[in-house]
Amino acid sequence: MFDYLISGAQVLLPTGLARMDLAISNGTIASIHEPAEDVPARERIDADGLTLLPGAIDTHVHVRAPAFPERGTVTTETRAAAAGGVTTILEMPVTIPTTATAEQLNIRRAHFERDTLVNFGLYAGLGGMDEAQARALRDAGAIAFKIFTTAVPSGREAEFEGLACPTEDQQYMALEAARAADLPLTVHCEHAALLKLFGQRSAGADRTEAAYMNASHPAVCETVAVAALAAMNADVGAKLHIAHVTSGRTAEVIRRFSGFSDLTAEVCPQSLYASETEVRRAGVDGKTIPPIRYEADSDALWRALADGTITQVATDHAPFDTSEKNASAGNFAAAPAGVPGLEILVPAMLDAVARQRLSMPQAWDLVSSGPARRFGLQGRKGQIAVGCDADLILVDVAADTVIRAETLQTQARGATGIYAGRRFRGKVMRTIVGGATVFSDGAITGRGGEGAFVAPA
Numbered sequence: 237m238f239d240y241l242i243s244g245a246q247v248l249l250p251t252g253l254a255r256m257d258l259a260i261s262n263g264t265i266a267s268i269h270e271p272a273e274d275v276p277a278r279e280r281i282d283a284d285g286l287t288l289l290p291g292a293i294d295t296h297v298h299v300r301a302p303a304f305p306e307r308g309t310v311t312t313e314t315r316a317a318a319a320g321g322v323t324t325i326l327e328m329p330v331t332i333p334t335t336a337t338a339e340q341l342n343i344r345r346a347h348f349e350r351d352t353l354v355n356f357g358l359y360a361g362l363g364g365m366d367e368a369q370a371r372a373l374r375d376a377g378a379i380a381f382k383i384f385t386t387a388v389p390s391g392r393e394a395e396f397e398g399l400a401c402p403t404e405d406q407q408y409m410a411l412e413a414a415r416a417a418d419l420p421l422t423v424h425c426e427h428a429a430l431l432k433l434f435g436q437r438s439a440g441a442d443r444t445e446a447a448y449m450n451a452s453h454p455a456v457c458e459t460v461a462v463a464a465l466a467a468m469n470a471d472v473g474a475k476l477h478i479a480h481v482t483s484g485r486t487a488e489v490i491r492r493f494s495g496f497s498d499l500t501a502e503v504c505p506q507s508l509y510a511s512e513t514e515v516r517r518a519g520v521d522g523k524t525i526p527p528i529r530y531e532a533d534s535d536a537l538w539r540a541l542a543d544g545t546i547t548q549v550a551t552d553h554a555p556f557d558t559s560e561k562n563a564s565a566g567n568f569a570a571a572p573a574g575v576p577g578l579e580i581l582v583p584a585m586l587d588a589v590a591r592q593r594l595s596m597p598q599a600w601d602l603v604s605s606g607p608a609r610r611f612g613l614q615g616r617k618g619q620i621a622v623g624c625d626a627d628l629i630l631v632d633v634a635a636d637t638v639i640r641a642e643t644l645q646t647q648a649r650g651a652t653g654i655y656a657g658r659r660f661r662g663k664v665m666r667t668i669v670g671g672a673t674v675f676s677d678g679a680i681t682g683r684g685g686e687g688a689f690v691a692p693a
């Protein structure tokens with residue numbers, strides 16, 4: 237007797253799409269078989285006309301909890317993940333206090349475990365650490381490390397303990413420590429000295445204009461930082477992962493380092509689906525760092541996804557309370573940087589499949605199996621196979637998702653300007669986490685606590 241039987245769906249298997257029935261027992265995939273009448277199950281889910289996919293694994297998420305509850309809580313943001321078809325989030329260490337010790341990691345783990353609707357892994361900061369400290373964080377269950385190649389943003393010292401590595405010697409040592417712990421090192425890449433130069437040059441620029449962001453944070457800062465890290469990592473051999481690539485030139489640098497440095501990279505939906513034009517329309521809602529760039533960059537990033545240069549799509553989900561964004565309306569220098577993405581990712585990828593920019597296996601390698609491989613979750617997550625965790629989504633590839641603030645779960649629903657009214661082809665109908673349905677037919681059904689802590693194998 238199985239717990240659940242999902243019947244009638246097209247199922248994305250490692251070999252491609254096939255019409256199969258799938259049974260779940262004890263939170264794992266227990267059977268994948270040809271449709272049959274007499275399979276005993278406690279609950280049957282009729283999925284005729286739907287597609288069954290591995291849940292998305294978003295490797296770049298900021299919930300920040302337990303700090304900053306006004307910007308979102310474990311409950312609000314993992315509800316957003318559930319509604320968005322994201323069954324695992326990897327949560328960044330930028331919070332107060334920074335996740336930079338095993339003790340802090342354990343406190344955050346306990347805080348998330350109580351309320352989370354989806355699985356979660358926790359990043360740790362790494363800057364200034366030696367190899368023994370890095371191994372201690374790995375032993376506590378850190379999923380990966382994070383650093384920035386930039387200085388600490390002024391006034392945010394408490395959030396950035398051990399995260400800022402603005403010089404190459406610091407970055408080189410961070411790569412060494414990550415290698416010693418055998419965990420990925422995810423890097424926010426903007427070259428600190430160039431950033432300072434362009435900051436000075438744009439000091440007199442009009443801060444009410446979206447163009448201020450690309451003037452003060454031009455793509456060359458990103459491209460140079462990525463090239464330097466890739467070159468250093470050819471020497472060190474860590475698992476280097478580049479966060480939120482925004483420009484075509486950076487994608488070209490990554491392409492040229494292929495096979496020479498152990499390098500993976502992610503792009504965010506906002507860099508694929510928006511350009512400075514949308515930011516001009518949305519105002520500071522569309523402020524991100526590094527910034528959303530130009531249509532030519534979006535085109536180059538789509539090509540880099542299609543040819544395998546960029547290996548992941550992740551959101552950099554960073555919710556801000558509307559009042560916080562509004563307080564800096566019209567001031568791109570002062571506004572908080574970040575857009576919500578957990579409810580965008582899966583519809584955006586389904587839309588890319590519907591428009592034949594990517595095949596379904598390609599798209600799901602970018603948001604599920606690829607992330608699982610890179611972050612040590614392979615064999616448990618990221619694919620539909622017997623024995624894997626039952627982290628699954630049912631989607632309707634023929635229905636549309638229209639992004640409207642009032643139907644989003646994230647606390648940052650008011651700050652979705654770049655997506656307001658956007659119609660994506662493809663819709664999440666049901667989200668299953670560890671065998672439990674946490675979202676179904678437009679409503680949250682999880683009560684919290686369904687998700688589990690994930691650590692690398």
Ligand SMILES: [Zn+2]
Nearest residue numbers: 296298328552
């Ligand atoms: Zn981020």
